Amino acid sequence: MKTAHALLILLLAAAWPAAAADWVVVANPKAGITRLSQDEVTNIYLGRYRRLASGATAEPIDQPADSALKARFYRQLVDKNLAEINAYWSRLVFSGKTRPPRIAGSNEDALQIVLLHPDALAYVDKARVDSRFVVVFEIAE
Amino acid sequence: MNAKPARFAASAYNSFLLLGCLAVLGLPVHAGAAAADAAEPTPESNLSLSGFGTLGIARSSSDQVEFVRDLSQPKGISDHWSGLIDTLFGVQTNWRATPTVELVGQVVSRYHYDGSHNPEVMWAFAKWDPDARLSLRAGRIGADFMMLADSRLVGYSYLPVRPPSDFFGPLFFSHFDGADASVTLPLGDGLVRGKLFGGATHEKATGAPGVWDTSGSPVAGLVLDYQAGPWLLRANTASIKFSNDIKFAPLPDTLRSVGATFGYPSAIAAADALTTRNTTTRFYSVGAVYDDGPLQVQGMLNSIHHETEVFQNSRAGYVLAGYRLGPVTPFAGVSWWRSKFKPNTTGLPDVAPFAALNQAFDQIMVASTADQNTYTLGARWDFRQNMALKVQWDAVRGTSASRFPFAHSEAGWNGHTDVLSLCLDFIF
Numbered sequence: 001m002k003t004a005h006a007l008l009i010l011l012l013a014a015a016w017p018a019a020a021a022d023w024v025v026v027a028n029p030k031a032g033i034t035r036l037s038q039d040e041v042t043n044i045y046l047g048r049y050r051r052l053a054s055g056a057t058a059e060p061i062d063q064p065a066d067s068a069l070k071a072r073f074y075r076q077l078v079d080k081n082l083a084e085i086n087a088y089w090s091r092l093v094f095s096g097k098t099r100p101p102r103i104a105g106s107n108e109d110a111l112q113i114v115l116l117h118p119d120a121l122a123y124v125d126k127a128r129v130d131s132r133f134v135v136v137f138e139i140a141e
Numbered sequence: 142m143n144a145k146p147a148r149f150a151a152s153a154y155n156s157f158l159l160l161g162c163l164a165v166l167g168l169p170v171h172a173g174a175a176a177a178d179a180a181e182p183t184p185e186s187n188l189s190l191s192g193f194g195t196l197g198i199a200r201s202s203s204d205q206v207e208f209v210r211d212l213s214q215p216k217g218i219s220d221h222w223s224g225l226i227d228t229l230f231g232v233q234t235n236w237r238a239t240p241t242v243e244l245v246g247q248v249v250s251r252y253h254y255d256g257s258h259n260p261e262v263m264w265a266f267a268k269w270d271p272d273a274r275l276s277l278r279a280g281r282i283g284a285d286f287m288m289l290a291d292s293r294l295v296g297y298s299y300l301p302v303r304p305p306s307d308f309f310g311p312l313f314f315s316h317f318d319g320a321d322a323s324v325t326l327p328l329g330d331g332l333v334r335g336k337l338f339g340g341a342t343h344e345k346a347t348g349a350p351g352v353w354d355t356s357g358s359p360v361a362g363l364v365l366d367y368q369a370g371p372w373l374l375r376a377n378t379a380s381i382k383f384s385n386d387i388k389f390a391p392l393p394d395t396l397r398s399v400g401a402t403f404g405y406p407s408a409i410a411a412a413d414a415l416t417t418r419n420t421t422t423r424f425y426s427v428g429a430v431y432d433d434g435p436l437q438v439q440g441m442l443n444s445i446h447h448e449t450e451v452f453q454n455s456r457a458g459y460v461l462a463g464y465r466l467g468p469v470t471p472f473a474g475v476s477w478w479r480s481k482f483k484p485n486t487t488g489l490p491d492v493a494p495f496a497a498l499n500q501a502f503d504q505i506m507v508a509s510t511a512d513q514n515t516y517t518l519g520a521r522w523d524f525r526q527n528m529a530l531k532v533q534w535d536a537v538r539g540t541s542a543s544r545f546p547f548a549h550s551e552a553g554w555n556g557h558t559d560v561l562s563l564c565l566d567f568i569f
Contacts, residue, residue, distance in 0.1 A: 039330070039370075048368060049325055049332050051273035058273070065526065079434030083468065083523035090568045091298035094193055094233060095283050095291040096245045096264050097276075102185050 021076055023069060023123045025137035026111070030118040031056070036136045042078055044121060046088065047098030052119065060101035061110045061122035069107070073123045076139050187237040195296040197227030197303075197564030205554040206547045208537070210303050213253050213313040215347040217548045218560070225252050227303055227564055229294055231263070243268045249294060254313075254347040263294075263316050279320040285338060285364055286312055286379045288428040288441060296566035300437070300472045300521050302533040303562070305459040307476035307515050310546035311445060312424075313346040314381070317360050331369025338362050342381065349508060350388050353417075357384040362424075371433035377426045386418045387451060392501050396487060399498065407488025411502055414450035414485045422447045435465035453480035453509045455545075461517070468524065474517040480510055480545065511546075513539025513556060528567045535560040 025041055027033045032054055036044075043049040050058040063070040065082070074085050089100045102120075104110035110122035115132060129135060200222045201208050207217030210226045218226055229251035236244045247264040266280030283291030290312060293304045319340015326333055343356040362379030393412040400408030428441035442458040456479055463472035487502050489495035519533030539556030 043332065049273065049327065055272075057270075081465070081468075081523075082526070083529070084465070086527060086568065087298050087529075090193060090295050091289075091292040093191065093235075094231065094247065094295045094298070094568075096247070096266065096268065096278070099235075099237075099243070 021072075021139040022126050023073055023076075023139075024126050024129060024135045025121055025123045026114055026129055026133040027121050027136045028114050028118045029132075029134050031134075033136050034134065036121075038077065038137070038139070041121075041137045045077070045101060047092060047100065056119045059117055059120045061113050061120055062101040062103045063107075063110065063123070064103060064105060069123070069125060189235045190232065191235070191569060192230070192232040193295050193297055193566075193568045194230040195227050195564050195566050196224070197296075197562060198222050198224045199227060199302075199560055199562035201558045201560045203554065203558040205551040206544075206558055207549045208306075208558060208560050209310070209546055209548050210306060211310045211313055212346050212348070212546050213315075213344075215254060215256050215548060227296070227562065228252070231294065233264075241270050243270075251294065254345045254352055274325050276323045276325075277320070278322075281316050281318050282321055282338070282340075284312075284314045284317050284342070284360065284379075285321070285336065285362065285377070286314065286424050287377055287426040287443060288375045288430075291315075295568075296531075296564060297527070297529060297568045300463045300470060300531075301461065301474065301517060301519055302531050302564050305461070305474065305476035305515065305517070306546060307478035307511075307513065308441060308443060308457045308459045310478070311455070314342055314344050314355075314360070316344070317342045319360070323364075328367070329369065331367055331372075334364075334366040334368070336364040336366075338364075338379075341384075348387070353387045354385050355381075355383055358382055359384075371431050373430040373432070375426075375428045377424070377428075379424045380421055382419065382421045383417045383449070386416060389415050389505065392498070392505075396498060396502070399489065399495070403489075405488050407486065408498075411485060411487040414483075415502075415505065417449045417451055420448035422449070422452070436462075437464075438462040450483050450485050451505060451509070453482055453511070453545075455480035455509075455511055457511075463521070469520055469522045471520045472517075473519075475514060476517070477514045478511040478545070480512065482507070482510065507542065507544070509545045510542050511539075512543040513537055519562075527569060528565065531562070531564050531566065533560075533562045535562070 025036065031052065033052060044058045045060050052058050071082050074080050074082060092098050093100060104113055104122065107124045107128050110124050111128060114120045114122050199218050201219055204220045207219050209217035214226060216225065229249060231247060231249040233245065233247040238244060244267050245264055248260045249263045250258045250260045252258055253261065262281060264281055264283060266278045266282045268276065268278045270276045285291050289304065290309065292298050293309055317340040319338065321336055321338035323334055323336035339361040342358045342360055346353045346355065358381050360379065360381045365376045367374045393415050396408045396412035400406060423446045424443065426441060426443040428439065430439040440460040444456050446454050457477060459474060459476035461472060461474035463470045483506065485506055487499050489499055491499055516536040517533060519531060522530045524530055537558045537560065541554065541556045543556045544550040
C-alpha cells in the first residue's frame with residue numbers, strides 16, 4: 001500500500017509542471033478587448049464559444065505540437081495534458097464540428113499573427129510581449 | 142461457405158491498415174516545421190487531410206455467442222483472437238472555402254453489415270458558421286442520436302476500447318443525408334446549445350433475417366446541452382420512421398393465408414406485427430459528463446421505443462470513470478440494458494403444421510431480448526503523441542434469455558461471457 005502511495009505521488013509529481021505561469025494571453029489593441037476570464041479563454045481555445053464582446057469571432061492561435069509552452073498552457077488552464085487535448089480535438093474534428101486553433105510556428109509567429117489579425121488571440125512567453133499587444137489574460141498563481 | 146473470401150478480404154484489409162500505420166509512424170506531420178522564416182507567420186492552409194484508426198483484437202470466453210460492437214456487424218468475436226469488430230480506418234479532408242464556410246468529407250473502412258470492409262462515405266457536408274453562435278450543416282452528416290454517438294468510431298477520442306455496447310449497440314445508424322442547425326448562447330456561468338436535425342438515412346442493418354435496408358427512412362432530432370465549468374449535461378431525442386420491412390418472407394404471407402383459410406384473425410394480426418415499414422422508433426437519452434483535470438466521469442441513460450412489434454422496447458445506461466496517472470488512465474465502468482417483451486402470439490394451435498409457424502414467430506418476438514449488465518475494467522496508455530494503447534476486460538453478465546445485440550447466440554448460452562480487448566488507436 002505504501003509503495004502504491006509513493007508511486008502515485010511520483011506519477012503526479014512527474015506529471016506536474018514545476019514552473020509558475022510564464023505565459024500570458026495577448027490580443028491586438030484594435031480588438032478592443034481588455035480582459036478575458038479563465039472560462040472565456042477556455043471556451044475560445046476549446047472551441048466551445050468564440051464570440052467576442054465586439055461580436056467578432058475570436059481566432060485562437062496555438063503553439064506547435066511539441067512546444068513545452070503549449071503543454072504548460074493547457075496544464076495550467078484546464079489541467080489537461082496534450083494527449084487529452086488531442087483526444088478532445090479528435091472528437092470534435094472527426095465528428096465535423098469546431099475547428100481547432102490555428103497553429104503558429106513559434107512565439108514570434110504567434111505574435112505576428114496577432115498583429116496582422118485583430119481577432120486573433122495567442123498565449124505567448126510573457127517575456128516576449130511588448131506595448132504593441134494587450135495582455136487580456138494572465139493565470140492567477 | 143462464404144467464410145473464405147471474407148477472411149481473405151480481412152487479411153488484405155489488415156495489410157492495408159498496417160501500411161497506413163507505417164505511413165503514420167514514418168511520416169510525422171509537423172504543421173509548424175515548414176516555417177522557414179520565423180518573422181513570417183506560418184501560412185494557414187485552407188486544405189487539410191487527417192485521419193484516425195484503430196487496430197484492435199479481442200476474444201471472449203464463450204464459443205456459444207459472438208460479441209459484436211453494434212447491430213451493423215453480421216458476425217462477432219468468440220473464444221479466439223480476432224481483429225474483426227474494432228479495427229477500422231478513416232480519413233477526412235477539410236477545405237475552408239471562406240472564413241465561414243467549410244467543406245468536410247470523411248471515408249471510413251470498417252467491418253459492416255455486408256461482411257466487407259468496403260469504404261463508406263460517412264460525412265460529406267458543407268458547414269456555414271455565419272456567426273460564432275450559429276452553425277449550419279447540410280449534406281451527409283453524423284447522426285447525433287445520443288451523446289458521443291457521432292464520434293464513436295474515433296477510438297482515440299475516448300477512454301475505453303469501444304463505447305459501451307449495452308448503450309450504443311442498437312444504434313446501427315452513423316449518418317444521414319439532411320441538415321442540422323445549432324445555436325450556442327451564454328447562460329449564467331455556462332453555455333447552452335440547442336441543435337435540430339433532420340433528413341433521411343440510407344444505411345443497412347444486419348440480423349438473422351439478413352440485411353435490412355433502411356434507405357430513405359426520415360430521421361429528426363433535437364439536442365440540448367448545458368456546459369458549465371467541469372459539467373456537461375445533455376438531453377436528446379431522435380426518431381426514425383422506417384421506410385422498409387425486414388425480410389421475414391415467407392412467414393408473414395404464410396401467417397396471413399393460414400389465418401384466412403382456417404379462420405384465425407390472430408394469425409393475420411401476428412403477420413401485421415412483423416411490419417416495420419412506416420413504424421417509428423424513438424430514442425430518448427440524457428447524459429452527464431464531469432471532466433475536471435485528471436478525473437473524468439460520464440453517465441448516460443436511454444430509452445428506446447419501437448412502434449413495431451418486431452423489436453422490444455428497451456432502457457439502458459452506463460457509468461464510466463477514469464483517473465489520469467501520468468500517461469496512463471485506468472478506467473472502470475458498468476453498463477446495463479433491459480428490454481420488455483411484447484406479448485404477441487399467432488393464436489394458432491401448437492400442432493403440426495402450425496407448430497413450425499409458431500416457433501418461427503416466437504423466435505422473432507424474443508430475438509431482441511436484452512437483459513444484462515456489463516462490468517468493464519481497463520487502461521489507456523498515451524505512449525506517444527497521437528497514439529494510445531488500450532487494454533480492457535468486459536464481463537457480460539446477463540440472463541440466458543439475453544441475446545441482443547449478439548450475433549449467433551446458441552440456445553444453451555447462459556448469458557455470461559468475458560471479453561478481453563487490446564487496441565492501438567491513432568490519429569494523424
